[in-house]
Every structure is written in structure tokens, then in C-alpha cells.
Amino acid sequence: MISVIIPTYNEAAYLPSTLDSVADSNTNKEVIVVDAGSADGTSDLARARAARVLLSQRRQRAYQMNLGARDAYGAVLLFLHADTVLPTAALDHIALSLSKNGIVGGGFARRYNSDSRFLRTTCLFADLRTRLAGWFLGDQAIFVRTETFEKLAGFRDLELFEDLDFSRRMTKAGKVTTLYPPVITSSRRFRGDGVVTTLSDLWLTCRYLAGADPNALAGVRRSAFFAESPCVSDSGVKQQAPKP
Numbered sequence: 405m406i407s408v409i410i411p412t413y414n415e416a417a418y419l420p421s422t423l424d425s426v427a428d429s430n431t432n433k434e435v436i437v438v439d440a441g442s443a444d445g446t447s448d449l450a451r452a453r454a455a456r457v458l459l460s461q462r463r464q465r466a467y468q469m470n471l472g473a474r475d476a477y478g479a480v481l482l483f484l485h486a487d488t489v490l491p492t493a494a495l496d497h498i499a500l501s502l503s504k505n506g507i508v509g510g511g512f513a514r515r516y517n518s519d520s521r522f523l524r525t526t527c528l529f530a531d532l533r534t535r536l537a538g539w540f541l542g543d544q545a546i547f548v549r550t551e552t553f554e555k556l557a558g559f560r561d562l563e564l565f566e567d568l569d570f571s572r573r574m575t576k577a578g579k580v581t582t583l584y585p586p587v588i589t590s591s592r593r594f595r596g597d598g599v600v601t602t603l604s605d606l607w608l609t610c611r612y613l614a615g616a617d618p619n620a621l622a623g624v625r626r627s628a629f630f631a632e633s634p635c636v637s638d639s640g641v642k643q644q645a646p647k648p
Contacts, residue, residue, distance in 0.1 A: 405479060406480045406482055406499065409483050410436070410438070411469055411486070414446060416444040419446060422484065422485075422488060430495075438457075438458045447459075473553060479549065480549055483547070487543075488588070488590070489587060491588075501583060506579040508577050510540070511546045513531050513586035514530055516589060518591035520591065540568075541567050552574065564618045564621050568609075569618065
């Protein structure tokens with residue numbers, strides 16, 4: 405069985421399409437939505453369609469995903485962003501890929517729901533990254549054997565780059581694979597000036613790979629780029645600003 409874990413916060417506009425894409429697979433599955441106190445009806449939507457809905461005391465993606473993993477029964481864990489749509493029969497493809505010896509996990513190629521040539525180009529570079537290094541980001545629907553996830557002690561308590569940190573450790577635990585067709589994820593984070601957003605992401609990533617503290621970088625990101633903007637989650641997805 406594959407346990408699909410979806411961390412949410414005010415995702416009512418995107419969650420139905422994501423859940424529809426999960427349902428489009430024959431593989432035995434369970435869906436666990438881990439909600440961090442949404443005020444837009446996300447949890448009600450999830451209760452109508454998910455196996456379980458957990459309430460998280462923290463609005464942090466790493467914490468929410470670990471919480472979901474602890475409650476999961478599947479031999480495989482799939483961590484899915486609420487605004488990311490899986491391709492047809494995605495879970496079936498995951499099950500098939502993990503039937504091969506030595507494969508401990510992986511992720512999907514990614515495309516954005518945008519006609520932007522710039523964003524299409526960034527996706528091609530992301531394809532190259534996954535092929536050469538085996539590193540995946542959270543919006544690429546990372547999946548992993550549960551036993552491997554437990555050996556790695558799950559996601560670290562990070563406000564930023566929890567996905568890349570886990571993915572890098574997963575590649576050291578065994579072989580990883582990139583699956584196609586790609587997932588389709590929301591381009592909402594790039595509305596406005598996508599080039600500036602991408603360059604800021606690249607700058608932060610370089611600092612992280614050079615050894616900077618991800619939690620400190622998360623503070624830099626919030627103060628430097630989003631002081632007067634909607635809140636951005638640990639993986640960079642815009643969310644409704646919290647009430648004071």
C-alpha cells in the first residue's frame with residue numbers, strides 16, 4: 405500500500421484536483437491530509453475524501469509530513485503538495501518502479517501549469533538535476549520506502565530546504581528514480597516577476613549547499629523578499645497571511 409501524505413494550509417482551491425489525481429490509480433492506497441488550521445474549508449474538503457485528516461499544531465511542512473508518516477500504514481510514502489497534480493496512474497508507476505532491486509525512492513519530473521517559456525526552461529534544468537544528482541524538490545512528489553524513511557529519521561526540523569535535505573540523504577541510502585509523465589504543479593509562486601523569484605531561489609540554494617543554516621535562510625527569505633507579501637511556506641508556496 406502507498407500512503408499519500410498531503411500537508412495543507414488554506415488549500416481549498418487546489419486540493420480537489422490533487423485528490424482527484426491520487427484517485428486515478430489502481431494501486432492500494434490511503435490518503436492522509438495533515439492540516440495546519442486552515443480557515444478556508446480545506447479540512448472539511450479533506451474529510452469528505454481522504455482516509456484521515458490530522459491536525460498539526462505547527463504550520464511547517466517538515467513537521468506536517470513527519471506527522472502524517474507516523475500515522476501511515478503503507479510500505480511506501482508519497483509526499484504530495486496540495487497544489488500538485490499527479491499524472492494518470494501515478495501510484496501504479498511508483499509501485500512498478502519500486503519492484504526493481506535497489507530502488508529506495510524517487511520523484512517525478514515537474515512541469516508548471518503555465519505557458520511561460522522561462523518556467524518551461526527551469527523545468528528542463530530540474531530534469532537535468534534529477535538525472536545527474538538524484539535530487540528532488542517537494543513539488544516533484546517525492547516517494548520513498550517506509551523502511552528507508554524511518555532509517556533516515558524522516559524530514560529534519562527545517563523551515564526551508566527540508567525536501568532537498570531529505571532527497572540528498574535518500575540518494576545515499578540507495579538508488580533513486582525519476583518518473584514520467586511529469587507532475588503538474590501550480591505556478592502561483594512565480595506570479596509577478598518569475599525571473600526574480602527564480603534567481604532568489606537559486607541564491608538561497610547556493611548558500612544552503614555551501615553550508616548555511618536552512619532555518620536562518622528561511623528568515624532571510626521572509627525579511628528580504630516577503631515582508632509585505634502573503635506568507636510563503638517552507639517550500640515557497642504562497643499562503644494566506646496569519647492573523648496577528
